[in-house]
Amino acid sequence: MKILGIGSHPDDLEFGCGGTFAKFSKAGHQIHMLIVTSGEIGGEPAVRRREQERSARILKAKTYWGGFRDTDIPLTRELIQMLERHIRDIKPNLIFTHHFDDTHQDHRKVSQATTTAARHVRNVLYFEVPSTLNFNPSVYVDIGTFLPRKLAVLKAHRSQVFQTKVPDLTILESAKSTAVFRGYQDRVKYAEAFVPMRLSLDFAA
Numbered sequence: 413m414k415i416l417g418i419g420s421h422p423d424d425l426e427f428g429c430g431g432t433f434a435k436f437s438k439a440g441h442q443i444h445m446l447i448v449t450s451g452e453i454g455g456e457p458a459v460r461r462r463e464q465e466r467s468a469r470i471l472k473a474k475t476y477w478g479g480f481r482d483t484d485i486p487l488t489r490e491l492i493q494m495l496e497r498h499i500r501d502i503k504p505n506l507i508f509t510h511h512f513d514d515t516h517q518d519h520r521k522v523s524q525a526t527t528t529a530a531r532h533v534r535n536v537l538y539f540e541v542p543s544t545l546n547f548n549p550s551v552y553v554d555i556g557t558f559l560p561r562k563l564a565v566l567k568a569h570r571s572q573v574f575q576t577k578v579p580d581l582t583i584l585e586s587a588k589s590t591a592v593f594r595g596y597q598d599r600v601k602y603a604e605a606f607v608p609m610r611l612s613l614d615f616a617a
């Protein structure tokens with residue numbers, strides 16, 4: 413199966429579905445990660461791109477860059493067509509992207525543009541990050557033994573680990589707590605949770 417993650421900034425995908433990617437990669441599925449900006453507002457773009465490539469190596473994933481400006485992603489035909497080009501080339505069976513309700517404008521716009529660009533894709537799931545609002549998931553992935561791998565791909569984004577804007581809270585602690593909370597909802601220890609745009613139960617997971 414081919415899986416495409418579409419994130420606004422380096423490390424969004426790792427928080428939202430890094431454990432799922434690690435699990436699916438280990439099972440032999442192809443992981444593709446499209447990052448719409450280089451995250452230059454949150455750090456040096458060259459550093460952030462290197463961190464993203466390091467994470468992709470851990471996940472055996474292929475990385476693609478959208479070339480848009482951090483905090484300034486426009487909800488335009490240009491953005492939708494860029495996403496459509498990647499979807500046409502990669503032909504993913506399953507897409508993960510941001511939830512449409514989020515305090516970050518880039519997350520909202522990438523979610524909305526993906527909803528349009530992925531209109532012919534049979535499986536599209538929205539993930540959560542710390543800025544997500546009104547998230548009521550109904551699809552879960554047990555990431556049990558893959559939590560260390562999820563934390564490793566978040567650690568690959570070394571410049572971001574302490575950028576939670578909450579004193580003494582690291583992104584690693586936040587990710588682990590989220591996994592425990594979503595895991596308990598799913599009756600397992602650690603899980604990632606998703607809101608479906610569309611999920612077809614006959615895909616070969």
Ligand SMILES: [Zn+2]
Nearest residue numbers: 420421424519
């Ligand atoms: Zn982001």
